Amino acid sequence: xxxxxxxxxxxxxxxxxxxxxxxxxxxxxxxAAHPDGMYKPCSAGHLTSSAxxxxxxxxxxxxxxxxxxxxxxxxxxxxxxxxxxxxxxxxREATEExxxxxxxxxxxxxxxxxxxxxxxxCHWHLDVQYAALAPAGAVAEISEESLDLRWFAYDEVAGVAxxxxxxxxxxxxxxxx
Numbered sequence: 001x002x003x004x005x006x007x008x009x010x011x012x013x014x015x016x017x018x019x020x021x022x023x024x025x026x027x028x029x030x031x032a033a034h035p036d037g038m039y040k041p042c043s044a045g046h047l048t049s050s051a052x053x054x055x056x057x058x059x060x061x062x063x064x065x066x067x068x069x070x071x072x073x074x075x076x077x078x079x080x081x082x083x084x085x086x087x088x089x090x091x092r093e094a095t096e097e098x099x100x101x102x103x104x105x106x107x108x109x110x111x112x113x114x115x116x117x118x119x120x121x122c123h124w125h126l127d128v129q130y131a132a133l134a135p136a137g138a139v140a141e142i143s144e145e146s147l148d149l150r151w152f153a154y155d156e157v158a159g160v161a162x163x164x165x166x167x168x169x170x171x172x173x174x175x176x177x
Contacts, residue, residue, distance in 0.1 A: 003038050003079060003081075003083055003084070003085065003086070003089075004031060004035065004037070004038050006084070006085045006086055007027075007031060007038060007047055007086050007128070008028065008031055010085075010086050010087070010109060010110065010128065011024055011027050011028050011031075011128075012028070013109065014109055014110055014113070016113070020112065020113055023113045023114075023115060024113060026115065026126070027047070027113060027115075027126050027128075030044070030045060030047075030126060031047070034046075037126075038079050039078070039079060039081075040078050040122070042122070043122050043123070044122075044123060044124070045122060045123050045124030045125065045126055046078070046079075046122065046124075046125070046126065047079060047086065047125075047126045047127075047128060048076055048077060048078055048079065048125045048126065048127045048128070049076060049077075049079055049083075049086050049087075049089035049090040049093060049127070049128050049129075049130070050073075050074045050075060050076020050077070050090055050093060050094075050127055050128070050129050050130065051074060051075055051076065051090040051091065051093065051094035051103070051105065051129070051130040051131060051132040052074040052075075052111070052129070052130070052131045052132065052165070052168050052169060052172055053074070053075060053094055053098050053100065053103065053131075053132050053134055053140075054106075054131055054132065054133060054134065054172055054176075055133075055134040055138065055151070056133070056176055057136065058151075059153055059154055060151045060152060060153050060154065061074075061151070061152055061154065061157060061169055061172075062075075062098055062100075062134065062140055062149065062150070062151050062152075063149075063150060063152055063157070063160070063161060063165065064097055064098075064143075064145070064146040064148070064149050065146055065147040065148035065149070065150070066145075066146065066147070067145055067146060067147050070147070071161070071162060072150075072152075072160045072161045072165065073161065073162075073165060074094075074129065074165060074168060075093050075094040075096075075097035075098055075132075076090065076093045076094070076097075076127065076129075077093045077097075077145075080092075086110075086128050087105055087109075087130060090105065090128070090129075090130040090132070091103060091104075091105055091130075091132060094130075094132045096143060096145075097143050097145055097146060097149075098134075098140050098141070098143075098149065099139075099140055099141025099142065099143060099149075100134055100135070100138045100139070100140055100141075101135075102135040102138070103132040103133065103134060103135070104132065104133050104135075105130050105131070105132055105133075106130065106131040106132065106133055106172065106175060106176070108175060109130075110128050110129055110130055111129050111130060111131050111168060111171040111172050111175060112129045112167060112168050112171050113126070113127065113128060113129065114127045114129055114164045114167075114168070115127070116164065129168050131168075131171075131172040131175070154169065154173060157169045
């Protein structure tokens with residue numbers, strides 16, 4: 001199975017609500033029209049994969065201050081040819097950007113989808129968003145992709161991050177409940 005095939009399967013089994021249902025169809029239409037839609041060179045847009053690193057035992061999430069965007073975001077980025085699945089890409093990105101070994105994805109597949117514009121020559125990132133559980137005693141280590149890396153209490157996220165990260169946090173907490 002290719003990464004493209006995995007993404008289609010993940011999206012077809014994702015059980016969205018509200019606006020997420022329409023967004024899932026946008027993702028599936030994009031993949032149907034663009035066999036290269038998993039990777040950065042696809043100028044019409046491409047899938048990305050991310051994971052919100054969460055430490056439920058301490059009631060906090062780890063966010064990175066993105067070097068290019070200057071925004072507090074979850075860990076994530078482009079799929080790479082070595083990624084077997086979209087979930088693998090999310091876990092790889094979260095591990096690379098957080099410096100935390102032993103992260104595990106929250107069961108149940110993606111938490112949310114988020115489509116956001118990016119500067120030309122590409123047009124869209126179609127992000128498949130997961131949540132990753134930090135192991136007990138996890139110590140984060142900043143990567144070269146970040147300006148900063150910081151743990152935030154759940155109720156602090158809305159004060160530092162955009163709506164996409166807030167919704168991802170809310171969706172993750174709802175799944176943990």
